[in-house]
Amino acid sequence: MQSDPQVQLLLTGNEIMSGDTVDSNSAMIALRLAEIGLGVYRKVTVGDNSELLRTELLAMAGQADTVIINGGLGPTVDDLTAEILAAAAGVELTEHPEALAHLQDWCARRNLPLNAANRKQALLPAGARVIPNPIGSAVGFELNLGRCRVICTPGVPGELRRMLDGIIDDLGRSLARPTQRHILRLQTFGLGESTAQQMISDALPNWPPAVELGFRAGAPQMEIKLAVTDAADLPLRTQCEQQLRELFGDHIIGEGDSQLAGRVLELLQAQGRTLTTAESCTGGLIASMLTRIPGSSAAFHAGFVTYADDIKTAVLGVRAETLAAQGAVSEEVVREMALGALQRSRADYAIAVSGIAGPDGGSADKPVGTVWLAWGSADRLQTACLLWPVERGLFQTMVAATGLDLIRRHLLGIASEPRYVSQRRTR
Template sequence: MKLQVLLTGNELMAGDTIDSNSSMIAELITDYGWRIDKKVTVGDDLKLLEQQIRDLAANCDVLIINGGLGPTVDDMTSLALANTTGNPIAEHPDALAHLSQWCEQKGFRLNASNLKQTLLPAGASIIANARGSAVGIRMNIGNCLVLATPGVPNELKAMMTNEIIPLLAAQFSSDYIKTQRLAVFGLGESSIQERVNKHYPDWPDDVELGFRASMPVLEVKLTTRGQDASKKIDEWRGKIIDLIDDHLLGDMPLNLAQSVIAAAKQHKLSICTAESCTGGRIAAELTGVAGSSEVFPGGIVSYSNALKQQLLGVSESSLNTDGAVSKSVVKQMAEGALNTVGADLVIAVTGIAGPDGGSEDKPVGTVWLAWGSRENLKIEKFFLPADRHLFQTLVTALGLDLIRRHILSIAGLPELMTRRRA
């Protein structure tokens, strides 16, 4: 089945509204092995709408039109369908019955603008709308089944689930499709592709490999279809997991903090933080995870040097001699946090987020991290030149991944970061 989507609405063209409806449609149909072949989006322009309906309907089996069924003058899907097919629009008894019932139920009075919603192209039938006043429109244009749906997301969702998907399932064959999504940190898209090319030059065409950067995590997605989809995807999932190796966080959706909290719980280890340049973001990420209180007692944001001394016991001489962004200071921050908070593990960071504060010796992007336990404290310097926001995001992610690796006894650094070691 070839399915296309036509979205209509000025708000979709002006940048005010981001289209999430077409993603919802795609997600709802994906389990049936169907996918959207092409999406077209136009404003509320009758001529343009007619032309798109004509072009799209001539080239697919199913056309879902979304939007333009409302009561106002800028809603013109019904009229465009009528003009395209050369049928007049007329009051449809089923649409009128739906609208009357809906108004009665809500205690609304039927008004003239609402009545516009009962005008359908001759020959069309309605699609029930459980959630709103606008019925959907179902008609054939040539060999194409055209389904016009409302733009309000919850109305669309109900109509897709209750009406349209059963209709399509009865009329078109569905496919066996399987998808797997993996969360990866510290390994680039091109490195993964290279490993695949090297180890599996025969990677099968029907196991689609996709990547999506969802900063700072990379999502690796495998899709396959057919009767043996489950078996095939398990096989190739195993192979890609081997290639991703210790950069694998787990199955999506998963962020770094969740994987750290899970690892800490599993190993019954508590974590504290001592943050300078990330200013509380590592703590905030950890406490963003439900149930984090079990392993995260708290942390210290020592942004000023005075607080580094006062709360973490960093020595004045180290601050004066080595500077706040130095090995000796990050070490003392880590030890200070372990002492003060009394956790098993620590993540400590001090760096130069910029845009000011850099020097020739220590340019913006320089950062020291210390992580681990009192007995096994690791210290590294990295260079992550980026704007302030991105720098803080990267350092936060790096800190979280390093403590994840520590807890899981993974020896190496994330590949992307080995090149950033300074």
């Protein structure tokens, strides 16, 4: 029986070994490989040591069909990938004309001189093939070691992400596989893994073995994955998808890489409407999540971060007497924040949040994790007080996502209360 092609990852860098940099790139690569039905057979991290890297690379190349090296393509002396691949292949480092042209263009567009340190990035193993890097200074490259294809990628996550589209497409075409996994990913908000699994177990006890069910939890969303290895089972997967959509309903945001902020912007643009934000405890995170998305200016024009009470009054017109009587974390204050933001931005809809992120500042009446939210339009403003008793960073993430999800539901005309509101409502 033919086995799946073997892919191994070699990660380089002292900063990963020391913990100064957290490795997220291997997860990114593994997830993208899964899209074409491939898994990572083995992963090894090695510091900036030429001999150790060369030894490990040769061992991997003797076993694997493909080795992906991540990191070590930069301009400094500890960027060793080109050097160790050349040594492993028994070839010289040479200045690659395509890599040099890329560097010259990269520097020219930034009005920077092409110095000797940068020019090091054009030195590639003789015979290497360039993999374009649309945003970084260092191109990727690949070379065969015997029957093994070695692909070298940058350690900067944003650069890697942009380059993986072409790499994965090419691997999907070139690697023969006995089976092809057909994967559907559903993005949800407001459901935990255990809750989702229990709901499925209770409602769908006869889940078909041919449809692999998987979960990937990450703040703030949870992904549900449905996969089949035989195209003949795609109708069965579609049936399972429909059952999950009926079960989880409006907790499903979308498919693939759908994100709350992106979905909100899509809805706003489709309706020709705009949104503003008035944030206290989230410190501008909601606005940041929205503006990370290209084209967000079509629907998001202004956000206000009013952390101190006097700034809430000066910038958004929150009445001093309201703050004195009710406190900053109150229904009345988030209402006035939302209305003030709507008036000043002339937007159609607003999200306003004020809460206690902790670890200090709570009370018996308003414990750490308490947050008031307001969302909607001036003539239809809704509010809720929820409790997210988690550490400060996660609190801000979940509150920001909650605000986005509540306005998403408002834009869709969903009247039913989401599970997380009924579970976390304090008033």
